[in-house]
Amino acid sequence: MIEYRNVRVALLGAGSVGSQVARLLLEHGDELASRAGAGLELVGIAVRDVDAPRDVDLPKELFTTDAESLILGADIVVELIGGIEPARTLVLQALQSGADVVTGNKALLATHGPELFAVAEQVGAQLYYEAAVAGAIPIIRPLHDSLAGDRIVRIMGIVNGTTNFILDLMDRQGSTFEDALATATELGYAEADPTADVEGYDAAQKAAILASLAFHTSVPLAAVHREGITSVTIEQVRAARKAGYVVKILATAERLTDADGTEGVSARVYPALVPESHPLASVHGAKNAVFVEAEAAGDLMFYGAGAGGVETASAVLGDLVSAARRHVIGGPGVAESTRADLPVFPIGTVRTRYQITLHVTDAPGVLSTVAGVLAKHGVSVETVEQTVATDADGTATLVIGTHLAREFDLASTVVALRNEDVVAEITSVLRVVGA
Amino acid sequence: MIEYRNVRVALLGAGSVGSQVARLLLEHGDELASRAGAGLELVGIAVRDVDAPRDVDLPKELFTTDAESLILGADIVVELIGGIEPARTLVLQALQSGADVVTGNKALLATHGPELFAVAEQVGAQLYYEAAVAGAIPIIRPLHDSLAGDRIVRIMGIVNGTTNFILDLMDRQGSTFEDALATATELGYAEADPTADVEGYDAAQKAAILASLAFHTSVPLAAVHREGITSVTIEQVRAARKAGYVVKILATAERLTDADGTEGVSARVYPALVPESHPLASVHGAKNAVFVEAEAAGDLMFYGAGAGGVETASAVLGDLVSAARRHVIGGPGVAESTRADLPVFPIGTVRTRYQITLHVTDAPGVLSTVAGVLAKHGVSVETVEQTVATDADGTATLVIGTHLAREFDLASTVVALRNEDVVAEITSVLRVVGA
Numbered sequence: 001m002i003e004y005r006n007v008r009v010a011l012l013g014a015g016s017v018g019s020q021v022a023r024l025l026l027e028h029g030d031e032l033a034s035r036a037g038a039g040l041e042l043v044g045i046a047v048r049d050v051d052a053p054r055d056v057d058l059p060k061e062l063f064t065t066d067a068e069s070l071i072l073g074a075d076i077v078v079e080l081i082g083g084i085e086p087a088r089t090l091v092l093q094a095l096q097s098g099a100d101v102v103t104g105n106k107a108l109l110a111t112h113g114p115e116l117f118a119v120a121e122q123v124g125a126q127l128y129y130e131a132a133v134a135g136a137i138p139i140i141r142p143l144h145d146s147l148a149g150d151r152i153v154r155i156m157g158i159v160n161g162t163t164n165f166i167l168d169l170m171d172r173q174g175s176t177f178e179d180a181l182a183t184a185t186e187l188g189y190a191e192a193d194p195t196a197d198v199e200g201y202d203a204a205q206k207a208a209i210l211a212s213l214a215f216h217t218s219v220p221l222a223a224v225h226r227e228g229i230t231s232v233t234i235e236q237v238r239a240a241r242k243a244g245y246v247v248k249i250l251a252t253a254e255r256l257t258d259a260d261g262t263e264g265v266s267a268r269v270y271p272a273l274v275p276e277s278h279p280l281a282s283v284h285g286a287k288n289a290v291f292v293e294a295e296a297a298g299d300l301m302f303y304g305a306g307a308g309g310v311e312t313a314s315a316v317l318g319d320l321v322s323a324a325r326r327h328v329i330g331g332p333g334v335a336e337s338t339r340a341d342l343p344v345f346p347i348g349t350v351r352t353r354y355q356i357t358l359h360v361t362d363a364p365g366v367l368s369t370v371a372g373v374l375a376k377h378g379v380s381v382e383t384v385e386q387t388v389a390t391d392a393d394g395t396a397t398l399v400i401g402t403h404l405a406r407e408f409d410l411a412s413t414v415v416a417l418r419n420e421d422v423v424a425e426i427t428s429v430l431r432v433v434g435a
Numbered sequence: 436m437i438e439y440r441n442v443r444v445a446l447l448g449a450g451s452v453g454s455q456v457a458r459l460l461l462e463h464g465d466e467l468a469s470r471a472g473a474g475l476e477l478v479g480i481a482v483r484d485v486d487a488p489r490d491v492d493l494p495k496e497l498f499t500t501d502a503e504s505l506i507l508g509a510d511i512v513v514e515l516i517g518g519i520e521p522a523r524t525l526v527l528q529a530l531q532s533g534a535d536v537v538t539g540n541k542a543l544l545a546t547h548g549p550e551l552f553a554v555a556e557q558v559g560a561q562l563y564y565e566a567a568v569a570g571a572i573p574i575i576r577p578l579h580d581s582l583a584g585d586r587i588v589r590i591m592g593i594v595n596g597t598t599n600f601i602l603d604l605m606d607r608q609g610s611t612f613e614d615a616l617a618t619a620t621e622l623g624y625a626e627a628d629p630t631a632d633v634e635g636y637d638a639a640q641k642a643a644i645l646a647s648l649a650f651h652t653s654v655p656l657a658a659v660h661r662e663g664i665t666s667v668t669i670e671q672v673r674a675a676r677k678a679g680y681v682v683k684i685l686a687t688a689e690r691l692t693d694a695d696g697t698e699g700v701s702a703r704v705y706p707a708l709v710p711e712s713h714p715l716a717s718v719h720g721a722k723n724a725v726f727v728e729a730e731a732a733g734d735l736m737f738y739g740a741g742a743g744g745v746e747t748a749s750a751v752l753g754d755l756v757s758a759a760r761r762h763v764i765g766g767p768g769v770a771e772s773t774r775a776d777l778p779v780f781p782i783g784t785v786r787t788r789y790q791i792t793l794h795v796t797d798a799p800g801v802l803s804t805v806a807g808v809l810a811k812h813g814v815s816v817e818t819v820e821q822t823v824a825t826d827a828d829g830t831a832t833l834v835i836g837t838h839l840a841r842e843f844d845l846a847s848t849v850v851a852l853r854n855e856d857v858v859a860e861i862t863s864v865l866r867v868v869g870a
Contacts, residue, residue, distance in 0.1 A: 136732035138581030146573030149752020297571035297749035314732035317584020
């Protein structure tokens with residue numbers, strides 16, 4: 001039934017994802033061949049140390065330390081080394097040799113995506129990267145193909161399982177950030193050095209990739225505004241829940257128009273208040289979800305496992321079968337040659353809503369002073385709530401919800417409020433989305 | 436920038452979806468051209484009555500009643516007539532003329548899918564049908580491409596917005612089925628004759644399509660077990676919520692093994708109890724969602740608008756851009772040539788869990804009698820709850836939750852229980868999923 005010669009697959013890296021890809025390729029070879037229309041032959045696995053311990057028992061003879069030679073004999077190269085070098089050099093070599101490349105390397109794509117796509121286009125090779133964002137969840141292909149006839153307005157993604165696990169634990173068990181992080185580390189959801197996750201670096205890479213793909217525009221990692229969750233307090237999470245919100249850290253990519261009417265895009269990562277009724281609010285534990293708002297399709301959400309060796313291997317193998325089909329019957333991959341190249345706006349341009357919690361002197365005229373500051377900056381108030389009549393120290397607590405306004409004006413408002421004598425302290429500033 | 440000649444698109448039908456497809460093609464032509472790599476030229480719209488009123492104002496000169504001539508001059512034919520004839524004949528003519536076809540016609544695919552795919556393969560044309568299941572939600576392409584390297588175990592879909600709207604209204608507002616249906620009709624969510632929706636015919640067509648695609652096997656519509664929601668009572672919905680469940684009508688496609696160890700598939704539609712914590716439980720109103728369980732990827736969910744003219748048009752245009760790309764650079768469509776052709780099992784083979792609610796004589800030994808009936812049929816009991824000590828008529832109410840068992844044994848158990856003297860009435864039998 002299969003008449004095409006085998007497609008030769010070289011695997012670079014045998015970590016938690018790579019070893020599962022190798023195992024599934026070897027175990028399900030016949031099934032994958034029937035889907036691809038050709039056999040998928042694993043010709044070798046390049047690793048730094050052939051004798052290092054692996055998650056999965058794989059045939060010794062497949063391993064090599066000579067990645068460059070392995071690449072030269074392959075039709076498809078699967079890069080699962082991670083990080084920038086040597087991954088970048090090897091992927092470039094693979095593309096330049098005419099091989100298609102499947103990668104799950106978000107750091108590489110977020111920093112060197114344009115270079116890689118340009119080389120791929122030049123030589124007619126394809127670069128597949130479904131595994132780079134949200135693990136097992138099909139999101140790259142739906143954005144590239146299924147929504148190719150629509151116009152994406154905004155993407156909000158829970159794309160980092162570690163931080164969603166931590167915020168979910170704070171919300172559901174009342175843990176502090178520190179305790180929740182300790183639990184995440186204990187259970188293997190957080191790494192020994194959790195910086196990349198809790199400071200939002202990982203999510204920022206994914207925001208850059210999603211924004212670039214959705215808006216057909218190169219969005220460099222440096223242009224992604226980034227705030228992590230280390231300063232999120234249990235008081236904020238509790239107050240949010242009382243007001244009908246859940247705190248989630250979101251990677252957002254948005255098409256917007258600046259004050260001059262110029263169309264552009266924004267990519268950003270920060271913790272935000274999500275209404276309890278919003279589909280993103282019920283994404284628990286280490287799960288990921290990507291919420292997409294499109295002009296014609298309306299609201300869509302893609303939900304599933306965002307990490308894990310075997311889960312992410314599913315995305316890699318889906319790309320691998322697509323790449324193999326292309327070898328058999330030809331056709332386009334995921335790369336886009338024609339681009340919109342919209343300007344990438346700084347965070348100040350974004351229109352959003354703030355929820356500001358402040359302690360103020362409990363005296364007549366305070367509310368008028370505060371309202372005056374907001375008005376002066378062109379920010380209009382949607383709700384004001386005095387949550388505690390008078391605190392022990394003689395101050396009252398105000399929670400102000402704003403209407404949509406430019407981030408620049410909102411941030412300036414917070415600075416101005418901080419300088420008012422009647423304002424004792426600003427205890428929480430969070431953005432509100434999806435309401 | 437665009438160097439390829441225009442791709443000629445013929446549209447068949449200008450109903451709620453067709454008219455939006457035409458509008459978006461005309462309004463967003465340049466953007467779609469840049470995505471496809473070629474201009475998409477709408478060469479004509481075939482309708483029964485050129486002068487009929489339309490949702491959208493479209494250029495009169497595009498309309499024709501001569502579908503056959505229109506097809507002959509087209510590279511891609513978009514079929515949005517619906518129903519079997521003349522859609523089937525026109526789609527076959529289009530494929531035989533070498534044109535690619537984009538369709539949203541679930542009835543046609545569920546009944547004549549194998550014939551259409553065979554003709555397409557024979558002539559090397561492609562058949563795209565993202566819009567046929569779950570409207571705007573990308574599900575066909577993720578199943579076909581993104582999960583091509585995985586093994587799907589089960590799909591459970593809320594794929595009919597009308598019935599989800601009705602069940603959601605019963606759950607959230609305590610409406611009876613009749614009142615909820617009346618509201619759905621009033622708001623335009625249900626048609627004047629709601630049979631296709633409330634009896635599960637529409638969902639059964641989608642179950643056949645999903646099962647065929649997911650398991651690389653032809654699943655005929657006649658093999659889909661179908662139960663609608665007309666007999667779902669408000670008491671069932673209330674009792675479900677009390678026990679931590681929501682009643683949802685699900686289209687299920689499952690890979691399973693029968694008693695002899697033969698691997699096969701099952702496709703079925705019925706109302707079932709979904710645990711409140713399950714992602715499908717929070718799909719409200721007329722929204723759709725498809726929950727996919729795969730061996731490697733784990734649990735995934737795809738959520739969004741399941742109907743609506745402009746929403747469904749998004750899925751059609753995504754297919755159209757993919758088809759146009761294939762004209763420019765070649766490549767595979769959505770059809771699958773190599774098939775697994777697993778046997779399709781009847782409902783009796785499926786393993787599931789029942790929740791049985793019965794009124795029994797409040798006398799000693801009753802529970803032992805009931806338990807004896809279950810044991811005799813090889814059904815083991817997970818929970819028994821006597822919800823009301825003694826009802827007004829001297830009977831007690833028992834709610835029995837079973838462990839997983841074959842549908843055949845469960846159904847036989849219910850018949851046997853009905854024949855027991857101690858059983859006054861069986862008031863509810865519902866399957867339990869996802870727990």
